[in-house]
Amino acid sequence: MIDYHIHPNYSSDARGTIDEFCQSALKNGLKEICFTTHLDSDLTRDDAYVMVDDKKVDVQSNDWLVHYESSVRQADETYRKQGLRVKLGIEVDYYPGIRENLPDQFFDTDFDVILGSVHLFDHHAISVEKESHKVFQKYTLSQLGERYYGYLINCVDTELFDILAHIDLYRRYGEQYYGKEIFNIWKPHIEQLSDAMRTKKVAFEVNTSSWRKNLTDPMPTGSLIKSLIARGIDIITIGSDAHYPEMIGNGIQRVLTYLQEIGVETVSTYEKRTPQKIPIESLIQQQEK
Template identity: 25%
Template sequence: MRPSLIDYHLHSQFSADSKADPVQIIEAALEKGYSEIAFTDHDDQNPVDVQAYGELAQDAYRKRITELKTAYEGRIKILCGFEAGEMHRFPFRGGETDLLIGSIHRTSDDVNLSSLPEMPFSTGMIHDYYEENLALAEAGGFHILGHLGIYMRYEKEIPGITPWKPVIEKIFQAIIRQEIALEINFSGVRKPLGTVIPVPQILRLYRECGGKLLTFGSDAHVAHDIGVGHAQAFDIARDCGFTRFHSLDKGTWQEHSL
């Protein structure tokens, strides 16, 4: 049987980096056979981001997604979620949410590791990136750890992870302890990298550490990216030894077969 299609990482025009009407996103998801999706528009409190992109229009976003939840009831389940960057340094102030992704986009001195670099990221930046993920994981207060290893997205080959294994293991211990899920972000399948983030080596490490909770997210910012790479992401998860993935229902994890 084909696994249920659930996408827990989607951006719409409420994010500064997307122009997608949420209706277009929902219609594309319905067309591809999705049973459940979560809007996770950016809510960054990092002053660097607030200055560059402004703040998420919280009230308008919640109102619109709530209207659409009702309008599409019985056809597709819709969650109103958020993706918060560096929330261990700049706490999320959005109150109650259906789903909250905690992500690191920037190093501790605010170098953005999630966009196309002008120069290769230095070893120091990558070290700092994982340390920031560890600080975020230990602080907790969110449901899903987003795109661990996002700095690899524009690489043409998977970079080595050996130096970072000890810190990645600590990140996993922290999220497992708090029942925070690990996201398999398949935006990397659409990019030169050609695989999921975290990359398979890191996914295997998660399983070896005892990690079970997994969600899938396209990180789509346009409707035509919905579903692209999801089948490959399922295959990779199975190859790495996982047999289940998860969705969130009123704060409780639900299991699905892979």
């Protein structure tokens, strides 16, 4: 089993060291994990910092990234011998003008994969329930789709990212607010989004955290996954978005079956920002052994 979206305690909303996550991964039979700590650099927000050894560090300082990189590489060395590969990733929060706010070290770090995520609308996070309502009150459903997919296309165009994470994240709290119509708001934007992704060779993630929020589908929903694949975007990573060690691998088995049922045959791992496809069948068999 693999899990490509994991938050260790460099962010204040996560608990557990890199070592604790690796221990939990081993215990739960995972073969490969990728840490994707948050890089939230919108300086107008009060969460634009990183935790290192329980101390707040400026997100734009380079030291924390050096610390993070060496801790993950060290873990790979340690746990590889026990059958667990540990990859170096990051989840970057996209907003217009982001490039100037990234730490210099971002461009010098040898990441295996870089996730680009749209959480923010006008500096409010739609991934946080209270903040999401500020956004929903302001936008009709079609405006929400227009803004969200507009941001995602801009995110692809920055050429900073390998993967778009959870590309219908607005469903997390929006499903309750707007109703089931929210499942369709990607449709007017799919051509433009998939053209951009194909051109810039950007892939997408299927994220299982929606199941922990009692939603029916992973993010994105099956019809959006199928639509992207039909347009030639067929590199997919899978991730639990674990924020605690015991959450690692959460929903991964279920999502493999879900993907297989809608006709997806492979998911991908990454090394030095190059994808490698793995048959879903072999991952399921591995688990059954």
